[in-house]
Amino acid sequence: MGLNRNIYPQSGYVYYTLSGAKLVATSWDELAKKLQEFKKLQGQNISEEEAFALIEEQVCQREPLMCRERRPVDLSNLHKSTPGSHQSHVTRALAWLRKKALENQQRVTSKVDQDQAESRAEICFKCPLMSFYVNTCSTCSASLHQLREAVLFGTGKPYKNLGFCKLTGEDLGVAVWLDEEPLKNLKAPSNCWRCK
Numbered sequence: 001m002g003l004n005r006n007i008y009p010q011s012g013y014v015y016y017t018l019s020g021a022k023l024v025a026t027s028w029d030e031l032a033k034k035l036q037e038f039k040k041l042q043g044q045n046i047s048e049e050e051a052f053a054l055i056e057e058q059v060c061q062r063e064p065l066m067c068r069e070r071r072p073v074d075l076s077n078l079h080k081s082t083p084g085s086h087q088s089h090v091t092r093a094l095a096w097l098r099k100k101a102l103e104n105q106q107r108v109t110s111k112v113d114q115d116q117a118e119s120r121a122e123i124c125f126k127c128p129l130m131s132f133y134v135n136t137c138s139t140c141s142a143s144l145h146q147l148r149e150a151v152l153f154g155t156g157k158p159y160k161n162l163g164f165c166k167l168t169g170e171d172l173g174v175a176v177w178l179d180e181e182p183l184k185n186l187k188a189p190s191n192c193w194r195c196k
């Protein structure tokens with residue numbers, strides 16, 4: 001399932017990182033290796049399987065014909081968590097991202113422009129309900145990266161200086177880009193752009 005590695009990709013063996021770097025290779029194996037090396041330079045060790053998962057997610061967005069069927073992101077390895085804990089928030093944000101990635105695949109999401117995303121990001125950055133991802137395991141980090149790119153591919157870059165919202169359970173680096181109905185009946189700060 002997923003990426004058919006026997007087909008030569010029209011756009012070549014290419015992977016774009018969140019920071020905008022372009023990794024180019026002559027095979028999928030080489031591309032996965034380059035991605036692992038790139039991540040290592042950023043202080044993140046990912047396995048070959050995780051590198052392939054990231055590549056596959058991006059290539060399937062870029063060239064759907066390369067993929068037989070999109071493989072759902074495996075969240076089964078997430079740590080067990082207690083409600084209200086940091087890890088449960090991370091799990092919730094990842095589940096939200098997964099839902100948005102599927103919606104994006106079905107082309108039912110729409111995005112706001114950069115100015116609006118920027119002003120939302122500034123509000124969230126100062127909001128006490130915004131929490132950074134800390135001590136996330138490599139599986140969670142890889143899933144986060146993969147899902148963020150899957151939702152926003154081709155439209156914008158996730159805000160890496162934002163974590164998740166403890167109130168809404170959404171990943172803010174992506175949420176600020178989405179054009180969605182406001183959430184109701186939540187006790188949000190008065191300047192919250194996401195809640196009514």
Ligand code: SF4
Nearest residue numbers: 124127130165192194
């Ligand atoms: S409550 Fe609203 S402003 Fe605060 S972090 Fe969540 S979405 Fe952003």
